Amino acid sequence: MAEKEKLRIDKYLWSIRLFKTRTLASDACKAGRVKLNGSNIKPSHEVKLGEVYQVSKGPDRKIVKVTGLLESRTDAKTAVGFYADITPVEQTPAFKSMFHAPMLKRDRGTGRPTKRDRREIDDLKDDLMENKAEEN
Structure with a gap:
């Protein structure tokens, strides 16, 4: 070149x-x-x-x-x-x-999460944080 x-x-x-x-x-x-x-x-x-x-x-x-x-x-x-x-x-x-938690995403157009959906999302996030704390 x-x-x-x-x-x-x-x-x-x-x-x-x-x-x-x-x-x-x-x-x-x-x-x-x-x-x-x-x-x-x-x-x-x-x-x-x-x-x-x-x-x-x-x-x-x-x-x-x-x-x-x-x-x-x-x-x-x-x-x-x-x-x-x-x-x-x-x-x-x-x-x-490698050190970031996975992103939780909802499909586009599904609207706001219901109260039940919100509780499931919170439980999933809590489980991820507990597992991450145990690893360290």
């Missing part, structure tokens, strides 16, 4: 597919959700090989190390070769989801 000597951080984050648009990447930089060594950076910051960036995108946090400079957006398989995701396992969404 085409590599460049100079590349802006917003364009880099867009090209490695961390953000859907370059504008979203630029806005994240302006809002302080992209950091280099703990300090906020501007969208015009020049990316260098070996730098490590912390990127926050909603509840997800990624730590990305630059391994190559990618000028234009390409397919996901190619883009993976231009960065290393060094996010600790404890911070990944899959790891966090």
